[in-house]
Amino acid sequence: MVESQTDIVIVGAGLAGGVMAVALASAGLRCVLVDHQPAPEQLAPEFDGRASAIAQAPKQMLDSLGIWRCVPAEESPILDIRVSDGDSRLFLHYDHEEVGAPALGYMVENRHLRFAIQQAVEESERLQLIAPAEISSIEAGPDDVCVTLAGGERISAHMVIAADGRQSKTRESASIQVTAWDYGQTGFVCTVAHEHPHQNVAHERFLPAGPFAILPLTGNRASIVWTEKEPAAAHIKSLDDDDFMAALARRFGDFLGELELVSPRWAYPLSLQFARTSTADRLALIGDASHAMHPIAGQGLNMGLRDVAALAEVLTDAHRLGLDIGAAHVLAGYERWRGFDNMLMLASTDGLNRLFSNDLPPVRLARDLGLAVVNKIGPLKKTFMRHAMGQSGNLPRLLKGQAL
Numbered sequence: 001m002v003e004s005q006t007d008i009v010i011v012g013a014g015l016a017g018g019v020m021a022v023a024l025a026s027a028g029l030r031c032v033l034v035d036h037q038p039a040p041e042q043l044a045p046e047f048d049g050r051a052s053a054i055a056q057a058p059k060q061m062l063d064s065l066g067i068w069r070c071v072p073a074e075e076s077p078i079l080d081i082r083v084s085d086g087d088s089r090l091f092l093h094y095d096h097e098e099v100g101a102p103a104l105g106y107m108v109e110n111r112h113l114r115f116a117i118q119q120a121v122e123e124s125e126r127l128q129l130i131a132p133a134e135i136s137s138i139e140a141g142p143d144d145v146c147v148t149l150a151g152g153e154r155i156s157a158h159m160v161i162a163a164d165g166r167q168s169k170t171r172e173s174a175s176i177q178v179t180a181w182d183y184g185q186t187g188f189v190c191t192v193a194h195e196h197p198h199q200n201v202a203h204e205r206f207l208p209a210g211p212f213a214i215l216p217l218t219g220n221r222a223s224i225v226w227t228e229k230e231p232a233a234a235h236i237k238s239l240d241d242d243d244f245m246a247a248l249a250r251r252f253g254d255f256l257g258e259l260e261l262v263s264p265r266w267a268y269p270l271s272l273q274f275a276r277t278s279t280a281d282r283l284a285l286i287g288d289a290s291h292a293m294h295p296i297a298g299q300g301l302n303m304g305l306r307d308v309a310a311l312a313e314v315l316t317d318a319h320r321l322g323l324d325i326g327a328a329h330v331l332a333g334y335e336r337w338r339g340f341d342n343m344l345m346l347a348s349t350d351g352l353n354r355l356f357s358n359d360l361p362p363v364r365l366a367r368d369l370g371l372a373v374v375n376k377i378g379p380l381k382k383t384f385m386r387h388a389m390g391q392s393g394n395l396p397r398l399l400k401g402q403a404l
Contacts, residue, residue: 003155003156006031007319008315009160010031010163011161011169012034012287013035013039013121015052016286020161024126024315032155032157054075055302055388055389055390061398068116069116075107076106078107080094080202085205103200136148141282145158145283159282159284161283171275178276179273180274185209186269190261191222191261197220210229227270245261272293278290278307282331287308288304291342307342309397310396311338313398341393
């Protein structure tokens with residue numbers, strides 16, 4: 001039976017797991033990344049069709065880790081964000097110049113992020129990627145943890161990090177309970193080409209069935225995240241491309257001219273989910289394994305990257321002090337740091353979805369006035385903008401663009 005030793009085993013080599021590995025390796029820790037999917041499949045252009053809005057602070061982290069320079073295609077900066085409630089004339093407008101930032105965030109296709117992360121993983125001498133591979137058991141002891149792969153290989157480490165998504169088997173094996181509920185909504189994701197330039201403006205429109213986001217990509221293209229309630233979602237899913245685009249165009253409007261579908265369509269059931277604890281014996285959860293939220297604010301990946309930054313700092317500081325990085329008191333620091341922030345974001349996205357996904361006249365009037373008031377109060381609006389940029393709260397060093 002083959003046995004190897006490392007500092008940390010990371011289960012899941014996706015966006016959060018990959019960045020976690022690169023961050024820890026940059027600080028001198030040895031990591032083994034284990035994923036059930038072959039790496040070439042993760043890099044396939046049609047992998048899931050999604051693009052991510054990377055907030056300014058997480059972008060600084062990717063920059064400091066050398067990942068951003070590996071992105072093989074230009075990112076699209078988000079210079080302005082316009083939030084509106086249906087066809088109301090009252091709206092909220094964020095402008096990057098109001099906070100003196102180069103951009104509020106950046107739109108990057110996930111496939112390009114995956115490529116950049118894999119490049120950084122391959123360049124590091126402290127990282128080993130094992131994929132495809134399945135984990136048959138994880139046994140935590142008083143001084144270490146033993147991870148056994150389905151092929152019989154045993155890996156001894158100080159701790160395990162679960163980055164294996166919503167349906168995390170690692171979390172389940174640790175008997176960590178999950179709270180979850182279904183929104184009865186479906187998120188449709190696709191990319192469209194449009195006739196006129198988008199001027200790097202992102203639009204978030206709140207419609208009675210849910211938010212409709214138009215997010216600027218490179219060229220005259222936009223990533224669409226369209227939320228619909230059942231049973232309308234089932235009907236939309238059954239439409240052919242022409243009828244689908246006709247329905248999309250009615251929600252999109254004609255301000256960018258003619259539209260053309262330039263990608264496949266994907267449909268994802270929407271739900272909220274969070275683990276009741278983000279740590280267990282020699283185990284920490286990050287990203288969707290810890291929390292998964294409604295895409296209404298586009299913060300899912302950003303929150304996962306905040307997990308990465310906080311956990312990397314906690315583990316790096318403990319390692320430099322000669323402490324056991326998998327000890328309960330070390331991991332408790334991560335739990336305290338991320339717990340409130342994650343619950344606040346989960347509650348905020350859940351509340352926003354419930355507030356805006358209806359068409360009750362009194363509620364609609366109140367929220368329209370709320371958007372207008374925030375738009376007119378400069379200091380309050382700047383606070384919201386910095387929060388959207390990921391620059392609020394107790395920031396880890398990586399999110400400030402500093403090295404670990």
